[in-house]
Amino acid sequence: MYTGRFAPTPSGRLHLGSLLSAAGAYLRALSLGGTCLLRLEDLDRPRCRPEYAAGIRADLQALGFAFPEPVLVQSEDLEPYAQAVQKLLASGKAFVCACSRRQIRERPCPCRERHLSYKKGRAVRLDCSEAPRDFYDVRLGHIHLPLLPDSLILKRSDNIYSYNLACVIDDLRQGVTEVVRGSDLISSTPLQVYLYQLLGKQPPAFVHLPLITAKGGGKLSKQNHARPVLDELKPAEACLLALKLLGQDSSGLAGLKPGQIWPEAAKRFDLKAIPRTDIELADAS
Numbered sequence: 001m002y003t004g005r006f007a008p009t010p011s012g013r014l015h016l017g018s019l020l021s022a023a024g025a026y027l028r029a030l031s032l033g034g035t036c037l038l039r040l041e042d043l044d045r046p047r048c049r050p051e052y053a054a055g056i057r058a059d060l061q062a063l064g065f066a067f068p069e070p071v072l073v074q075s076e077d078l079e080p081y082a083q084a085v086q087k088l089l090a091s092g093k094a095f096v097c098a099c100s101r102r103q104i105r106e107r108p109c110p111c112r113e114r115h116l117s118y119k120k121g122r123a124v125r126l127d128c129s130e131a132p133r134d135f136y137d138v139r140l141g142h143i144h145l146p147l148l149p150d151s152l153i154l155k156r157s158d159n160i161y162s163y164n165l166a167c168v169i170d171d172l173r174q175g176v177t178e179v180v181r182g183s184d185l186i187s188s189t190p191l192q193v194y195l196y197q198l199l200g201k202q203p204p205a206f207v208h209l210p211l212i213t214a215k216g217g218g219k220l221s222k223q224n225h226a227r228p229v230l231d232e233l234k235p236a237e238a239c240l241l242a243l244k245l246l247g248q249d250s251s252g253l254a255g256l257k258p259g260q261i262w263p264e265a266a267k268r269f270d271l272k273a274i275p276r277t278d279i280e281l282a283d284a285s
């Protein structure tokens with residue numbers, strides 16, 4: 001059974017880039033007779049606030065997405081991440097790191113050889129020297145990343161579990177068979193595949209979607225003040241725009257309610273019609 005997911009970080013309201021990821025993941029799942037789950041990746045506090053999570057959920061509902069309940073909220077149960085960190089430490093591939101952020105930027109981390117014991121204020125990192133540099137994207141084909149970091153943070157010194165760790169653990173426990181997400185995460189994918197290998201699990205399939213960029217390049221994101229999509233457009237207009245940007249046939253869908261648009265669009269969903277390059281928005285700012 002196909003299981004996909006949309007996993008926003010609630011650090012602001014839903015912007016057009018996130019809507020594209022939601023639409024891509026949702027349509028792909030519906031078109032294959034599967035399900036698309038929602039997961040709120042809210043571990044990075046205080047960047048993520050409960051009011052943003054509520055805002056994103058309200059936006060998604062207004063946009064006609066119907067995600068099955070219960071929704072996984074990462075901050076509600078940290079135990080699965082703690083267990084995975086223990087397992088990776090026990091395997092010898094993860095290690096305790098006492099470097100400051102500045103030291104990490106300025107020189108290679110020497111902690112792998114130091115065999116430090118874990119205590120508060122220390123981070124846990126994963127040695128990535130043996131991580132794969134290649135993976136297969138269902139839409140883009142073979143992807144090779146020549147440069148990967150030497151190590152990957154699993155748990156930060158401020159006690160926060162990393163995106164990559166939590167993402168893999170949750171995709172596993174939610175039974176996700178295919179991950180559809182933005183191309184900004186392409187560089188994370190081989191590291192996540194490596195985590196699956198170390199945990200003795202099969203990775204899901206991966207599909208990366210084009211990013212929306214502001215005119216002249218540059219990612220459109222919550223950080224560079226992309227506006228909440230529903231501040232700019234009515235929900236049905238936003239759905240039709242997302243379909244258009246994803247290269248999908250939206251003929252005859254104008255006039256439908258958002259909740260009716262997705263099932264209709266899923267019947268004609270064409271993965272190959274999605275642009276292969278990033279989408280430059282003339283009026284983005």
Ligand code: GLU
Nearest residue numbers: 007008009041167181185
């Ligand atoms: N939470 C991530 C974000 O909002 C997406 C994670 C993923 O889809 O793997 O950028």
